[in-house]
Amino acid sequence: MSDQHASAELTLGTTGIAKRASDAAESRVANRLWWDADADDYHAEHGDFLGALDFVWCPEGVREEDARLLGDVAGLDVLEVGCGSAPCARWLHGQGARPVGLDLSAGMLRHGREANAATGVDVPLVQGSADELPFAAGSFDAACSAFGAVPFVSDVGAVFREVARVLRPGAPWVFAVNHPMRWIFPDDPGPAGLTVTHPYFDRTPYVEVDDTGRATYVEHHRTLGDYVRALVGAGLTVEDVVEPEWPAGHTRTWGQWSPLRGRLFPGTAIFRARKP
Template sequence: MTDERAAEVAHNRALWAVVNERWTDAAAPGMWARSEPVWGLFELPESELGLLGEVRGRDVVELACGTAYVSAWLHRAGARPVAVDLSGEQLATARRLQDGSGPRFPLLQADAERLPLADACADLVVSEHGAAAWCDPERWLPEAARVLRPGGRLVFLTNSHLSALCVPEEEGVAGDRLLRGYGEAARVHWPGGGTEFHPSHGDWVRHLGGAGFVVEALHELFAPAGRDDHPFYEIVTPDWSTRWPAEEVWVARRA
């Protein structure tokens, strides 16, 4: 890892300590209590999207898990998850919820770009608003491929490339015109914030193929009519995201 990337990772870790203190710690109990997995800012049900496939009996690694609510959902559905995150503060929230009401599964503090996990240990790697935005795709995708068994599935959700092009450089909410060049969102340094990665669709295909994946699907997610803002992450408005996709989910298979 270069000195520049190490500094970015350290800065992102510090940022998520603040985010956990201000927002995600309070939101986590409600997310853990859900009976069904949902996706993204507008909580679209897995039962409608069908992204994960059969998870019962599967070994799952959740990357950049935050407070690990996705792993909690997967555990209740019969999977064997390991939840990985860089932030000790977010994992402490997850551990508190495990102690309070369960379920219990391994929580691992680690960088998705350098996973302390064995080769071919997982059937499914999943990340919901995690690794795709906060980790270098040239680093985390090869790691995801390494821990997956042949034929294993990768499912990750991130901000849409279009939304990243429409958010002001000083941060804020996406508007109705392009504010960045097509390639300028590939690596974004937010003023006062962290470093994020928002490759174009073509770049995602290239990164995934280079890491040994075959792309199976790209789902562009819109807000359902009448859906309110997400309580703590306002990069788009419901009005914007009923007209344009706010998020995208990639589904790929390890060759």
């Protein structure tokens, strides 16, 4: 647990950590409540970095404006999975796309509606879970997720199958997550975060609980191979895995991300796949 999220932990009654299984229903409920409770603090802490009309893939500061991982989106229907307050979707709108933002959390979507109003960019926002997308098959020309949804759903294969279902042939699916090797280190941006303490191959979820054992936050670990197999199993073609280097002069600390750790090993993995 972290002081950065003390308000959400207090609201939800978080008292400890349990390494145990967490199924789809429990993960969905816990993370909806968590992000509802943490939405205000999250935007107070990170809103200036993310912006309201920018597409930032990761704490390393990779921007879609430069990376162009989705390609030319003008005229395309694009789904952002786990959109939060939807700055990425609003940036896509500015590039001529027709974006839709989906998020599990009503609290995050509230910030999205407020940002829509403040910017005058009215992106459609939908509440729903990434493993049960509320859209018809073949609805989108592209899909993306910048640290949204994927680590918080118990069955990542279900997420990828749902994304493949709603994509049209030839459409890209690009998503950013914690680099899987980060699982082996403590969640600490300082020197203590440089020592391996946990097996890379242990897929047991990280679960925060209240004093009754009820989950208040759940995050799931997958290896690089797990992600690749799940993408291929969903019928998608893997085109690239981007591991951003820490940029020179970037001094921001974000949770476990820091210049100290960033110059030694990757903090983010960005997967680019495509529906044949």
